[in-house]
Structure formats: C-alpha cells, structure tokens
Amino acid sequence: MKQLIYLNILSLLLLTNFFVMDNEKEDIRLIVRADDMGFSKSANLACIKGYKEGIITTVEVIVPGPWFLDAAKLLRENPGLDVGVHLTLTSEWDNYKWGPVTQAESLVTEDRYFHTRTENVGALEIDPDELETELRAQIELALKHIPQVSHLSDHMNIATCQPAITKIFKKLSGEYKLPFSPNGLTESFELWSVPPEEKEDFLEGSIDSLTSGLWECICHPALNNEETQGIEGSGYDADIRMAIHREATTNAVTSERIKNIIKQRNIRLVSYSDTYK
Numbered sequence: 001m002k003q004l005i006y007l008n009i010l011s012l013l014l015l016t017n018f019f020v021m022d023n024e025k026e027d028i029r030l031i032v033r034a035d036d037m038g039f040s041k042s043a044n045l046a047c048i049k050g051y052k053e054g055i056i057t058t059v060e061v062i063v064p065g066p067w068f069l070d071a072a073k074l075l076r077e078n079p080g081l082d083v084g085v086h087l088t089l090t091s092e093w094d095n096y097k098w099g100p101v102t103q104a105e106s107l108v109t110e111d112r113y114f115h116t117r118t119e120n121v122g123a124l125e126i127d128p129d130e131l132e133t134e135l136r137a138q139i140e141l142a143l144k145h146i147p148q149v150s151h152l153s154d155h156m157n158i159a160t161c162q163p164a165i166t167k168i169f170k171k172l173s174g175e176y177k178l179p180f181s182p183n184g185l186t187e188s189f190e191l192w193s194v195p196p197e198e199k200e201d202f203l204e205g206s207i208d209s210l211t212s213g214l215w216e217c218i219c220h221p222a223l224n225n226e227e228t229q230g231i232e233g234s235g236y237d238a239d240i241r242m243a244i245h246r247e248a249t250t251n252a253v254t255s256e257r258i259k260n261i262i263k264q265r266n267i268r269l270v271s272y273s274d275t276y277k
Helices: 002-025 041-053 068-076 118-122 128-145 155-160 163-176 196-208 240-253 256-264 272-276
Strands: 028-037 058-061 082-087 149-154 185-190 213-219
Touching (some): 028 082, 041 240, 058 068, 068 128, 082 155, 082 272, 118 155, 128 149, 149 155, 149 272, 196 240, 196 256, 213 240
Parallel strands (some): 028 058, 082 149, 185 213
16 A cells, blocks of 8 residues: 555656656747837837837847937836846947947047947947946946846947957946846847848747747837938938838737737746846
8 A cells, every 4th residue: 555655656746747847848938129229219119118018028228329318217117127238339320320428539430429330340449448438437327327227238249349349348247247148048039130021920930939948039129200210321221211120120029919929839028137036
C-alpha cells in the first residue's frame, strides 16, 4: 500500500515538473519599443496611444527634441510606461532641426545644429569632454523630468560610430546604472523598413512566429497630420511618406488583430525595466 502511495506521489511530481518545464518552454516575452518620443507632438501622442490602446511597453525619448517637455509631461501622467533616454547626437531632417543642450562646439554644424547623419558624426574630431558633458546633460534632464527612466539607448545607432563615443556611453551607463539593453534579449526586429501597407501583416507574421525567449520589436509611431507632413528630409521615407510610414506603425501596434494574436499565443508583453527585476 505504501509503495502504491509513493508511486502515485512520484507520478504526480513528475507530471507537475513536466507541465512546469513545458510552460517554461512556451514562455514568450515581447518588448514593444517606440523610438523618438520628443521628436514631434504627433510622435508624443502616438506613443501614448500605442501604450494605452495597443502593445507598446517602452518608449525612447529624445531629450534635445523640440517636444521633449511635452513628452515628459505625458510620461509623468502615464507612470506605468517604461522610459529610456534616447541619447542623441544627430538631427536627421532638413527643415526641422535640433541641437545640443550644452555648448558642445565639436558636435555641431556652423548653424549649431547636430549633424544630419551618423556617418557625419563618425568623421568628426570630437572633444571628449564636450561629448561627455552633453550626454550627461541629456541624462540629467530626463531624470529631472521623468521619474520612470530605466535605461539608455542611442538615436540612429550613434553609440558605435566612434570608439570615443562608445567609451563614454559605457561609462555613463555604468555611472547612472542605466543599462543599454534588456536582460536576456533573444533578438530584435523592427518595423522601420517595412512598407506602410505591409506593416500590420509583417507584425502579425513576426509575432506568430516567435518562439520561447525575450523578443523586441522596435517601431517609430506618429500621426499623419500637417506637422509630420511638413517635416522634410532626404531619407527613403521623407516628407509625407514619413507621415504615412509612422501612422501605419501606430495603426499596427494598436490593431485588434495584433492584440488578439498576442492573447491567443499567451505572449507576455514586458518592458525593459521588467527584465531588470
């Protein structure tokens, strides 16, 4: 009789372990990261819309951006939205510019704006003290105005365009205890280069194919309005095309179809800060 009880207990334990292991195997976590909040009013509104009505879990804020203070106000009103400081040394549009929050003479054009492209910055002879002062000031401003800052990121992949920049980024990340990536990331994918009319289908297919692990979707939401339509640039999605691209992104991350797939697959939406706990 005792042997039978022991066997039953052992079977129950094995069955429990099987289900635990199976659940762990099926654990899919997804970060949906929205870049460039602070870049425009329409980007600010779209990021909040994507958080409240969609699947966005983390946003990256451009501190030197013209609409930074508006972004900070909206983020204080939405304390559950995770925030990264999107450290910025470029200003990519032709007729819509921003520059440093410090003097930073070695980082700017003759008109005192940031340079347009990452490769422009990569070719500069940058004063390391000016660089550190500027990046530190961006971090400090973000921390002053946004309570839930949890990490750092870099606008237009600026962190690796010069060894000196990489070194200072790493130094400030350690000093402020603000990491550059989520813990345990499996892989990232992005919506930026996907044509507007294909973004929702692409996102659906990407989410439907996720396996166990921690995944990240990087996107750039905004609204298609006069503000975004008037921002001119030389990129493949410039001018009104940019407005169409970014609104298509907003529509994709707030789509009921996308939310239903996430629910059906039992995918856990998480933020950068969730991975640090």
